[in-house]
Amino acid sequence: MIIKSAEFKGAFVDWRNLPEVDLPEIAMAGRSNVGKSSLINKILNRRNLAKSSSTPGKTRTINFYLINQSFHLVDLPGYGYAKVSRAEQQKWGQIIENYLKNRKQLRGVIHLLDIRHEPTENDLLMKEWLSHYDIPILIVATKADKISRGARQKHLQVISRKLDLDLGLKPLVFSAQTGEGTAEIHKAIEEIIGNYRPPLMSN
Ligand SMILES: Nc1nc2c(ncn2[C@@H]2O[C@H](COP(=O)(O)OP(=O)(O)O)[C@@H](O)[C@H]2O)c(=O)[nH]1
Ligand SMILES: [Mg+2]
Numbered sequence: 024m025i026i027k028s029a030e031f032k033g034a035f036v037d038w039r040n041l042p043e044v045d046l047p048e049i050a051m052a053g054r055s056n057v058g059k060s061s062l063i064n065k066i067l068n069r070r071n072l073a074k075s076s077s078t079p080g081k082t083r084t085i086n087f088y089l090i091n092q093s094f095h096l097v098d099l100p101g102y103g104y105a106k107v108s109r110a111e112q113q114k115w116g117q118i119i120e121n122y123l124k125n126r127k128q129l130r131g132v133i134h135l136l137d138i139r140h141e142p143t144e145n146d147l148l149m150k151e152w153l154s155h156y157d158i159p160i161l162i163v164a165t166k167a168d169k170i171s172r173g174a175r176q177k178h179l180q181v182i183s184r185k186l187d188l189d190l191g192l193k194p195l196v197f198s199a200q201t202g203e204g205t206a207e208i209h210k211a212i213e214e215i216i217g218n219y220r221p222p223l224m225s226n
Contacts, residue, residue: 024209027091029067034084038122047216048095048128053135055101058165061199094216103145123156131159131215138164138178142185150186161211168198
């Protein structure tokens with residue numbers, strides 16, 4: 024996939040205020056600090072389009088990017104940041120679940136997990152929502168440069184087992200540092216977007 028254009032289109036709190044444009048959408052989900060902004064910048068080949076914040080847990084908005092005038096990439100609020108109150112975390116959960124449940128343009132979710140860590144309760148909840156709402160998923164294991172090649176399989180197995188992934192749903196290995204996995208993510212996005220059929224107009 025060639026990225027010809029990538030524009031930030033806004034930050035939203037309520038799914039009801041999202042752009043009504045009828046373009047397919049792919050959303051990114053994951054824990055705060057898992058590497059979402061870094062992945063977005065890397066796959067779009069932009070240095071700082073998605074702000075990589077040094078104060079984790081701050082973004083609680085749904086951020087919209089328009090790519091090649093043909094689809095939206097959506098950055099969901101990172102969940103599970105420990106220093107945020109429980110009530111606040113529940114609010115984020117609602118923002119995310121409402122989006123997943125109601126957004127008609129949504130075609131798939133890229134679920135990011137840090138390759139080094141065992142999935143958390145929040146990661147499991149995310150996976151449950153995606154299954155429940157029948158949303159196609161791509162699991163991406165981030166920060167692959169932080170462990171040795173030899174340790175990869177073991178870490179990937181922990182993730183697959185904990186998330187109870189089907190055999191066909193192998194995590195894709197990614198590093199924003201080295202760019203590993205970028206081509207595979209492009210391909211996956213093209214496949215997900217390619218499946219899009221605009222709804223028939225009716226009156
Ligand atoms: N070594 C390494 N660090 C990464 C990678 N991806 C993200 N980071 C770092 O992890 C921190 C959080 O990244 P960010 O993209 O802001 O995470 P977000 O909160 O999920 O958007 C930042 O300090 C990044 O530089 C990666 O692939 N490799
Ligand atoms: Mg971010």
